[in-house]
Structure formats: structure tokens, C-alpha cells
Amino acid sequence: MANTDVSGLTQLGSHVDLPTSPEEAKLERVPHTHEGERYVVRFTSPEFTSLCPLTGQPDFAHLMIDYVPRKWLVESKSLKLFLGSFRNHGAFHEDCSVMIGKRIADLLDPEWLRIGAYWYPRGGIPIDVFWATGPEPEGIWIPEQGVPPYRGRG
Amino acid sequence: MANTDVSGLTQLGSHVDLPTSPEEAKLERVPHTHEGERYVVRFTSPEFTSLCPLTGQPDFAHLMIDYVPRKWLVESKSLKLFLGSFRNHGAFHEDCSVMIGKRIADLLDPEWLRIGAYWYPRGGIPIDVFWATGPEPEGIWIPEQGVPPYRGRG
Amino acid sequence: MANTDVSGLTQLGSHVDLPTSPEEAKLERVPHTHEGERYVVRFTSPEFTSLCPLTGQPDFAHLMIDYVPRKWLVESKSLKLFLGSFRNHGAFHEDCSVMIGKRIADLLDPEWLRIGAYWYPRGGIPIDVFWATGPEPEGIWIPEQGVPPYRGRG
Amino acid sequence: MANTDVSGLTQLGSHVDLPTSPEEAKLERVPHTHEGERYVVRFTSPEFTSLCPLTGQPDFAHLMIDYVPRKWLVESKSLKLFLGSFRNHGAFHEDCSVMIGKRIADLLDPEWLRIGAYWYPRGGIPIDVFWATGPEPEGIWIPEQGVPPYRGRG
Amino acid sequence: MANTDVSGLTQLGSHVDLPTSPEEAKLERVPHTHEGERYVVRFTSPEFTSLCPLTGQPDFAHLMIDYVPRKWLVESKSLKLFLGSFRNHGAFHEDCSVMIGKRIADLLDPEWLRIGAYWYPRGGIPIDVFWATGPEPEGIWIPEQGVPPYRGRG
Amino acid sequence: MANTDVSGLTQLGSHVDLPTSPEEAKLERVPHTHEGERYVVRFTSPEFTSLCPLTGQPDFAHLMIDYVPRKWLVESKSLKLFLGSFRNHGAFHEDCSVMIGKRIADLLDPEWLRIGAYWYPRGGIPIDVFWATGPEPEGIWIPEQGVPPYRGRG
Amino acid sequence: MANTDVSGLTQLGSHVDLPTSPEEAKLERVPHTHEGERYVVRFTSPEFTSLCPLTGQPDFAHLMIDYVPRKWLVESKSLKLFLGSFRNHGAFHEDCSVMIGKRIADLLDPEWLRIGAYWYPRGGIPIDVFWATGPEPEGIWIPEQGVPPYRGRG
Amino acid sequence: MANTDVSGLTQLGSHVDLPTSPEEAKLERVPHTHEGERYVVRFTSPEFTSLCPLTGQPDFAHLMIDYVPRKWLVESKSLKLFLGSFRNHGAFHEDCSVMIGKRIADLLDPEWLRIGAYWYPRGGIPIDVFWATGPEPEGIWIPEQGVPPYRGRG
Amino acid sequence: MANTDVSGLTQLGSHVDLPTSPEEAKLERVPHTHEGERYVVRFTSPEFTSLCPLTGQPDFAHLMIDYVPRKWLVESKSLKLFLGSFRNHGAFHEDCSVMIGKRIADLLDPEWLRIGAYWYPRGGIPIDVFWATGPEPEGIWIPEQGVPPYRGRG
Amino acid sequence: MANTDVSGLTQLGSHVDLPTSPEEAKLERVPHTHEGERYVVRFTSPEFTSLCPLTGQPDFAHLMIDYVPRKWLVESKSLKLFLGSFRNHGAFHEDCSVMIGKRIADLLDPEWLRIGAYWYPRGGIPIDVFWATGPEPEGIWIPEQGVPPYRGRG
Ligand SMILES: [Ca+2]
Ligand SMILES: [Ca+2]
Numbered sequence A, B, C, D, E, F, G, H, I, J: 001m002a003n004t005d006v007s008g009l010t011q012l013g014s015h016v017d018l019p020t021s022p023e024e025a026k027l028e029r030v031p032h033t034h035e036g037e038r039y040v041v042r043f044t045s046p047e048f049t050s051l052c053p054l055t056g057q058p059d060f061a062h063l064m065i066d067y068v069p070r071k072w073l074v075e076s077k078s079l080k081l082f083l084g085s086f087r088n089h090g091a092f093h094e095d096c097s098v099m100i101g102k103r104i105a106d107l108l109d110p111e112w113l114r115i116g117a118y119w120y121p122r123g124g125i126p127i128d129v130f131w132a133t134g135p136e137p138e139g140i141w142i143p144e145q146g147v148p149p150y151r152g153r154g
């Protein structure tokens, strides 16, 4: 059985309402039981939505987050709630994508982290944002995210 | 060698400027050399564009046209020019799609004709229009058009 | 230029805030300029989201709506706002899908209407709902919706 | 908010251990709030596993279940637990697939129900089972399941 | 070992030069050893090429031929040579497709035969031709040809 | 646990050498424990190979077999050995495909059986054979086999 | 809420007619709120069209633009209008593609920018153009554009 | 015939019950007959399942394991049994993935080994783990694993 | 409007018969208007055919040509005619592929050029040839050609 | 016409029986007419089959072979016969794959050669082998083989 200490967590295993904003959301971490191992953990969220800061209309994105842990892993339920907390939050695509990456990186202090944000088209033109804390670390296996390019119809 | 009489055509084999409107476009026909055979001719045009009648912004569509000829075939260069003539024409999606279908059907008096118009998304929601001159004729092979459903990103 | 009368519309062409509930949303219609033509109009929305009525957590769905108009077409901006109004609304998958279909059918009195609702997986198992106002009408071309089956990973 | 009465359910909203056999699993139902509407509900489970009755080795399948409800809907958490209860149960592919279909049909008394069971290959040859309670009902929209055929490698 | 009598064949098993025209090509047949069985034989040729009768430029097509044999099967080497004989032959798309179908049908006197000719785009618009000797026969399994629709780029 | 009586089987559960010819292969059956249920069992074999009866060179095919059982199911290990027994057997494509279908049908006396044989290309042109014991039975769910059409390169 | 200063913009949030030429189009920029972060912003436009400079016939392309911002981001509405302004502009494929890349690069003074222009086929042969301001910068994550290769038919 | 010495194996060629835990599972190795050759052996297992350590509910993953052998190859039947032994074992995704990689690496002492673990979504968000014993070795061909990214629905 | 000088061209804009051999074909070039820019131009031709030098039977290939221009661009109509001129030319796959690459490289004196030739299968085994004038130049964006691997059937 | 000297070949252009073992097979070579050019030749064989050395049951694999010739090219008919000669040969997957690579490399003395062997699943787990004569040579274009990962069902 895994020896992950989850005693400090406040949300896992109980009902938690969706946070009403990213500021309110409590992103949590658990100790990394394989400290010293350098490898990649990937989260994929095709269920991200926020609001346009100018019009208040919904925006949608497909997010992929890769990181190389040091002492901490992100607790996945808190990550889900954090991403859900953008539901009624307004932000531009570039800003929002970078903000999510930075917030997780601040919590985890990982060796490296990146986020690929694949936004649904507006005006026929989708925007993708590819942000990382720094260059790809050497000597670690980091697969491509592999999201196919947008295509209109046909 | 095919015995198609193309002597009445005014555009095939010479340079023709893009017509400036559907009204100006000259859709032409050639005699059907296999009259009596009941079968389907399909044209696919992923290069259709018109304008939004309210905003003047460009719209794009992927068009597929199927018909069962009687005495006439559509001359393909004139079809290309006709479709190109919508380039600076404003029309709603539903209206424009039906109009194209009717115009070709009027020219050819086919046994049957249909048009599938797969419009690029606006506001995150594409519109498809599926119009036909009448029910599928019996005893003829009419394959599905098979355009895959729209998908946002990811 | 299309002769669609849009004079009665209250939302098209101006800024409209996202309605806060389906009840508040104003679904609008425009006269059908090709009345008598029997054909299919399809809307695809990969950007639908609502809330779980038990937990308040976000749900996501890919929606496809097909209908055969009689006297009215649905106005597409109002449809987008209507679908967006479920953003903070709680409903079970089956109930929500049927509700959307009925609301649009009530407005348009179409010859026929169907909705395919392809919900994102919960507990590893997605639910799809396939609802229609009645049997497929005869003599009309109605392509398959063609959404591929869910697949876990790999 | 949906008016589904969930008061009789014993498993939804609380922790339930995985049942140790299909016999022990408690498949539950909820009242159908749109009684009289004839439409299809589809469940897809790519996470099915059972044991080979001869060797005790694990078998895997991708399941798709379609039904037309009458008075009852299957409660989805109980369905998930029911499917999970085959984890340590031994049965041949044909038998197991039909058994699942019948058990759900017995509970719901649906107008119609079918199950497609797409088993992973053994000896290079996968088995699919396509079972239904009876012929496809008339006048209802029932999309194909659309699982692509097995292909070896390359 | 199969009891097909190939004694009357003139091309199988020896070197044969590519015929220089469809007229010169010798399409051959072999006796059908399962006479009385009603089923479909399908040939797929992605390697068809002919010339444009107006310009002499090469045209390309992907051909699929389905038939229900009566007393004869087409000998496949002669079919390959027959299709190859169009290499320097000029014909319009519709005419050429129908001509191939008729020639094979004349030779075999099959219960039914169809040809799907999927031509490469010219002027951005490909033409498909779907011809058959008559309605699909009853009580026989005839799968769709399933060629995906043309798509420009992206 | 399934109540399938396997006592009469001679090959299941023990080592059996690959039969050296279809004649030598012992195709076996097991009692159908759901007799009276009308449904489809599908086997897919991408691992079929035989020899060309003229040249002795290897041929390859992708086989799909669907049947509606009456009193018997085919025992899958014996099916695998039967298909493997064509490894050094020479037969034409049409003949070999029909022969396999008939042999299984003779053993099982099923309500209905069909075989789709998708042969690898020779001379650039693959042959598919679609054979069935008779028309598709009414009132049973029989999905398409869905093998994509052959495509050369690119 | 994002702190992007959009006060200097002249087109965002109001109706703007499609510019009649690239020269007339006003490409605008907004301050980069994460200056110092080195990452990629990608725009995908499957809706690009211009005219052939020799014949005046329409050309179509699928465009993908990647850049690493320094002080400025391109304002996306102005980008859409800029790309739309080529609608009645004549240019060769290679020239047009490079021109678009240079124009955006001149405005933004980015650390790096590239454009992939995937033109629809003419004469059966599409042209792709892959242009960049210079070598890929080190230490930044730049995914492949991943547009699939052109394929004729079948 | 291969000269692999399998005399020390205890499970190959005889019936072995599924081990009840990873600790009980006996992972075995065979001598590498091409010692000195530096190349990659890849195992793909889409049939992995374990239990959630908190709730006891089943988890599913698609595993891919690559290694460069030195003196030993992993015996594939013992690998299958080892992976099957997680069936009733509880572990977090990150921990479980790394544990499998380490266990095989300890047995084989390979030049290099990596595991890609692609877990089925929970809460809408799948986790992937990419672990390796160290940097990719130089001068060896190591293809990407190429698992496509998770996509919700539609 | 593009300032490409096409005054020296002999084939563009007029009818030209298909050359009867590669020797006869006149491959032409136009001045590169962005001299000094280092970028890639890609041509894709799924319509290539030649003859087998031993048997005279047709061969087919899908060609992709990438180059980094210096002073010249290849004129695309002459390229099309050049490729078409192999129609009745006999050459082995490896030889023919390299010959095409060299001929274009000789004309253009590009910084770099490569050709990928993906031949249709013969004897069940396709040959691909990947030739380049030299190593990939540094500091230029050169996407993969991305042609999928050949797969027989199924 | 190609100047390849094929005078020393013993199998090309005449009927040759399938060799009964790899030892008996005569792998042949032809002079490389572009000696000095460094490029890649790729063979793809989805039609490989051998026997399991323990059970005698058939195994199947999809093979891809890449090499950089020096003085010799492999003669493709002899390659086909060599691969076919494994039909009744027993060997383990790893051993068989390396053996094929070495045998061809010994004959050709190429600058570099690799083989990717993608075996069909046994026990639910396919094995891939990726072997090369040495590190990828510098300055040569060597595309990925691009075989997609195995996926069970669904
Ligand atoms: Ca940073
Ligand atoms: Ca009508």
C-alpha cells in the first residue's frame, strides 16, 4: 500500500463546494514518496472553462500540465477544484494560461513545470499558449503533448 | 475518347474572371452522354467562402453536392466559378446553402440533388445544412457524405 | 442578400450578458425564408457545461441538435446564450438533455427535432442521451451525428 | 433543478465498497422523470474486467449499453459498482455479456435494451457479443455504437 | 486446393505488356466455383490514372468495384491490366467511370455490379461517381465503400 | 460461474499442434447456454495466412466472422487452430473465404452467419469477399464490420 | 481579472469593416503583462484566402503562427481582420506567406516568430511554406505544428 | 531455433494462478542471447488494473515499458502475471507506476528502462507518469511511445 | 502584388503538352524575391507514376519535396510537368527517387533539398526512399513529412 | 532507364518457390548506382509470420527496415522470399527480430541499418523490438517509423 501521508489535506475524502474564484481555491500538495527520482507527472483536463474579461461570455480550453516533482506532488482533487474555480473568473487566454502554470509551480517548487493551453476558437482562430518554468531539464523523459492542430470543418 | 459536346460552353478552356456575384455567375451544363443511366455525381468543395450579411465578416463552409443527372451534367469549371462568386456576397448560412442547391437544380433538372453545407464555427457553434430536392430516389446507390462532426480542441 | 427579417430580435447585434439560468435565457426565432422546403439544420456545441445537482461540481457535454424547420429558424446567438445559461444550473444528464430538446422544439414547432448529448465521463462511464420529438420524418436527408465512441486511454 | 426522487437509493452519495460478486452487487434504479418520452440512454464502460472461468486469468472488455426507458432509469453509481463486481468473477465471454444485459433489463423493464461487448484479444482473436432484448423499436433514434474493428499491429 | 479452371486464360502466369488502350485490353473471366452462392466480391484500386481529354494532362482516381457474381469471376490480373490500359487514354471523369463499370458488367453478366470512382481534385473540387447496374439486390450483404470525404488542408 | 459443458472438447486446455491442413483441423462446438436468445457473436482474426495456389507464395487476410447461434457456439481455440491450418494450404481468395464460412456454418447450424475477408493487396489491388448464409435476419442487431478501405500510400 | 491595458486599441469591442487590403489593415498590439516570461503563443487560422496574382482566382490556405513575445502581444481581433484583408489581394504562395510573417514580426518585435502556411492544392500539388525570423530560441518549449500531409483521395 | 535457456523458469509452460499481490508475484528473467547488442525491447499492456488505496474502487491504466537489456531479458509470461498481480492491490497512480518500473529494473539490471503509465480519467482528469532509470542512453534507437492525448467527448 | 519576374518562363500561362520523358521536360525557375531569408518550401505530389524498368508495369508513389531556396524558386507548373513526364519512363524506385531530387537541386542550387518518396507496395512490401543534398541546415524550421506507415488491411 | 546491373541475380524475373527456412533462403544484393550518396531506404512488411519455438503456434509481426546503403542495395524480391522463409521457422520475438537485422546487415555492409519489429499481442501484451547496427549516422535524414501504439479494444 502506498505510504503517502495525506493527513495534512483538508479536501480529499470529503465534500467540497466548487470554489468561487481562483483566489478562494485551496491548491494542496502531498509529500513526494520517491524524492530523488526525476520523472514527469502529466495532468490532462479537457474540462476547463473561464469567462472572457471583456464580454463575460464563456471560454473553453483543453489543458495539459507536465511537471518534474521535487519534494511535493500536487493533490489531484485540489487541482480539479482549482481548475474548476475559473468557471466564473474573467481573464485573457495568454494571461490565464500563464497564471495557472505559475500558481502550481509556486506551490510545488518543482524542478520544472509546463502548461499547454489549447483554447477553443473565437472568431475562427484558436489561441494556444505553451508556457514552462524554464528550459526542458536534461536527462528526463518528457513526451510531446501531441494535441492535434485545430481544423475548421470538413 | 468521350463524345461530350462542349461546343456551347463559354468558359471552359479560356480565362474567365471570377464573377462578382452569384447573379453574374454563368452556371453551365453539358449533355449527359449516358442518359438513362441512374447514378450519382458528387462534387466536394472545401474552398467555399461568403460574407455575413449583418457584419460583412467572412464566413467559410465545406460543401458537398450530390445529384442524379437526367439530360445534363453540370460543367465543372462553371461550377467552380459559381461557387467562387459568393466570395463577396452576404447571406445567412441556411439561406445561402439552400440557394446554391436550388440554383444548380434549376439548371440541370436532375432526378434528384442534395447539398450538405458544413459551416465553420461562429460563437463556438457550427451550423450544418442538409437540403435535397426531395426524398432519396429508390434503386440508386447514394453513399453517405461522411463529414466528421465538429470538435472544439484537444 | 438574404431577406430574413430580424427586426423582432432583441439580442442579435448588441452585447448581451450571459443569462444566469435557463429560465432567464431568451431563446429567439427568425422567420424561415424557405418555408415549404423540408431539410435539416444542425447545430453542434462542444462547449456545453452545467452543474451536478447533487454535488455542485461541473459537468461537461458535447451537444448536437438537428431539426427540420416549419415556419421558424432558431436565432443562433440566442441559442448560444441559452446553452450558456446552464453554466450554473444543476441537472441530471438525462433530464438536462431532454429539457434542452423540448425547449427548442416548443419555440420552433419544427416538423421534427432531435438532440444528441454526449456527456464527459464520470466514474469512468460517460452517458449519452439520444432524444427526438418523434420518428425520423420520411423523405428527408438526415445524416448520422457520427460522434465516435468514448475510449479510456491508450 | 431536476425532480428526480433519489430517496430510495442506498449507495449514491456515500462510500460503498466494491461488491465481491455480481450476485452481491445491488443494481438500483430511479424513477424516469420523462415517462412517455421514447429515447435512448447510452452508457459506455471501457473499464470492464472479469476472470477466465478456466484459467483464472484476467479478461478485459469495452462495454456499451443502450436502452429505451419506460418507468425507470438505472442509477449510474450502482451500475458502476455492478460492473466492477465482475472483477473476481469467472465467466465465458458470450455468457458474461448476455448476463449483464439481462440483469439490467430485468431491473428496468425497459422498452428495449442492448449491450455490445468488445472483448480484448486472446489467442490473437477478439470476440464481440451484440445482444438485445428484441428488435430495434420503431420510431426512435438509435445511433450505431461505432467501435472500430480490432487490428493487430502496424 | 481450389478447383478453378484457369485453362482458358491467356495472360495469367506469363508476362503481358501493359495494353495501350482500353480497347486493346483483354478483360478475362474464370468460372465461378460457388455458383448459386450470392455474395459480394470487392476490388480496390488506388492506382488508376487516365488523361484529360481536353488538355492531355494526367488524371488520377481511387476506384472501388463491387459485384455479385453469377457464372463468372473476373480474373484479377486481367482486371489490373485493363485498368492500367487507361494510362494513355483520354476521357471525362463521369464518362470514364461509367465505361469501366459497364465493360466489366458486360463480361461477367453479374447479378449486380457497382463502381465508386473517387477522382483527385482539379480546380480544388474533386468529382466522385457512384454507378451501379441497378438497385442493390435484396438479401445480400453489401458493405459501404467508406472512402472518407475529400478535405483540402489542415 | 458459467455452466458451459466443455466435457466433449478434445483440444481446449491441452497442447495441440497446429493442424497441417483445413481437412485435418478439428473445428469444435460447445452447447449454447442461452438458447433462444437471438444475438450476434463476432470473431476478428487479423492473423490469417494461406498460400497462393498457383505460385505457392504467402497470402494474408484480415477476417471477420459474425453469426447468430442456435444450439451451438464455436469453441474459440478450435477456431483459432482451424484458421491456422490454412497456413500451408493453397486456395484462391474467393474460394478460400467462402470455404471458411461454409465450414463453420456446417458445424454450428446457426440462424445466420457471414464472413468478411479483407485480403492484402496483390498487384496493387486487394480483394474483399463478403459472404453470408442468407439475408440478414430480422429483429437482430448486426453492426457493420467497419474495416476501412484500402489506401496505397500517403 | 487580467490587467491588460487595452485603452490604445481602436478596433476591439466595436464593429470594424473588413479592411480592403493588407496595406489598409491596422494590425494592433497590447502590452505583454508577463514580460520576462519566455513562452509561445500560437494562432491557427484555417480560414485564410487570397487571390492568384496571375489569374485572379481564389487561393486558400491553413495558417499557423507561433511567436515568443517580448513587450507586446498581437491583439487577436486585429489579427483576424488583417488576415481577412488578403481576401481580394493577389500574391504568390511563397511571397504571401513570408509577407504575413514579416508584418506581424515588425509590429511585435518578438524574440522569435514563425509561420506555417499550408496551401490548398493547385494542379494536384499543394505548396507549404515554413518561415521563421531565425533559429528556434533555446530553452523554450515549441511544439510541432503537426498538420498532416496532403493526401489526394481514397 | 533460438538458443534461449529457459531451464530455470518456474512458470512458463505450465498453469500458474494469478498471484494475489505484487509481493507474491515471481518476476522472472532469461539470459540475453545477444549480449553486447544495445537495442530496445518494448512491452505494451492495455490491461492493467489496480485499486484506489483510499476507496478500494478499481483503477485502470495503459502501460508501456521500454528497456535496453544487458545480461537478461524479462520472461514475458512472468511479466504478465506480475502486472496481473496488482488487480487487488491499492496504490496511488504516481507511486504504483514508479514501483513497477523499479521492480523490473531491479530484476534485469538493464542499461536503461522506462515506463509510461497512462491512467484512465478520474474526476475528468487523467494522470500520466513518465519514469526512467536515467537519461536516454546515447547511440540507441528509442522511438516515442506515441500514446495520443486524452480527449473528453465529441 | 507580388513582384516575381515570370518573363523568362516558357510554360506558365499557356497550354503545354505533357513531356514524353524526364529528359524532354523543361524544369523552370523563377527569381526568389526574398533572397536572404532562409526558410522551407514544400511540394507534395500524391500523383506520381512511372514504369517498372523490368516489366513495364506501372508504379505509383507519393512524393514530398522540401527545399531551402537561395536565388531561385522552382516554378510550380514546370515541376508538375516534370513529375508528369515520368509517366512512361522506366526506373527502379531508389534510382528514380534520387534522380528527381538531384535534377531539382541542380536547377535551383538550393541551400538544401530533400525528397521523400513513398512507393506503393509491390509484393506486399512498399519501399520508401529518403534522400537529401546534405545534412539538415542549422537554424531553420524543417517539419517532419509525417506520412503514416504502410498498413496492409484491417 | 536505370543502369542497375542485375545480371548476377538468380531469383528476380523467374518463379522461385518459397524457401523452407531462413538458412535456405538466398538473400541477394544489387550494386548501388548512387554510391557516395548517403540516404535511407525503407522496407515495410506487414506480412511477416513465424512460429513460436515452444508451442509451434503462429506468430505475426509488422516489420520496418531502414538502411543507409554503401555499395549494395538489397534486391527486393529476395528480401520478400527471405522474410517469407520464416513461415515455418520457430524463434522468440527478440531473437528473431535481431537475427533478421543482422542477416541483412551482413549481406549489405551498409553504413547503418535498423529494424523495428512490432509483434502481434500474445497474452494481451505485444512486444516491440528496436534494433540497429549502431548509433544513427549524422547528417542523414531518418524519419521516425511512426507505427501507432497497440490499443486493446474500444
Ligand atoms: Ca520563468
Ligand atoms: Ca423541394
Ligand SMILES: [Ca+2]
Binding pocket: B144
Ligand atoms: Ca443512410
Ligand SMILES: [Ca+2]
Binding pocket: C132, C133, C134, D037, D038
Ligand atoms: Ca415526444
Ligand SMILES: [Ca+2]
Binding pocket: D132, D133, D134, F037, F038
Ligand atoms: Ca430476448
Ligand SMILES: [Ca+2]
Binding pocket: D144
Ligand atoms: Ca442503423
Ligand SMILES: [Ca+2]
Binding pocket: B037, B038, E132, E133, E134
Ligand atoms: Ca443500368
Ligand SMILES: [Ca+2]
Binding pocket: E142, E143, E144
Ligand atoms: Ca448499409
Ligand SMILES: [Ca+2]
Binding pocket: E037, E038, F132, F133, F134
Ligand atoms: Ca447460401
Ligand SMILES: [Ca+2]
Binding pocket: G132, G133, G134, I037, I038
Ligand atoms: Ca530573417
Ligand SMILES: [Ca+2]
Binding pocket: G142, G143, G144
Ligand atoms: Ca520537438
Ligand SMILES: [Ca+2]
Binding pocket: A037, A038, H132, H133, H134
Ligand atoms: Ca533513478
Ligand SMILES: [Ca+2]
Binding pocket: H143, H144
Ligand atoms: Ca525523440
Ligand SMILES: [Ca+2]
Binding pocket: I132, I133, I134, J037, J038
Ligand atoms: Ca549529396
Ligand SMILES: [Ca+2]
Binding pocket: H037, H038, J132, J133, J134
Ligand atoms: Ca551492433
Ligand SMILES: [Ca+2]
Binding pocket: none
Ligand atoms: Ca527528427
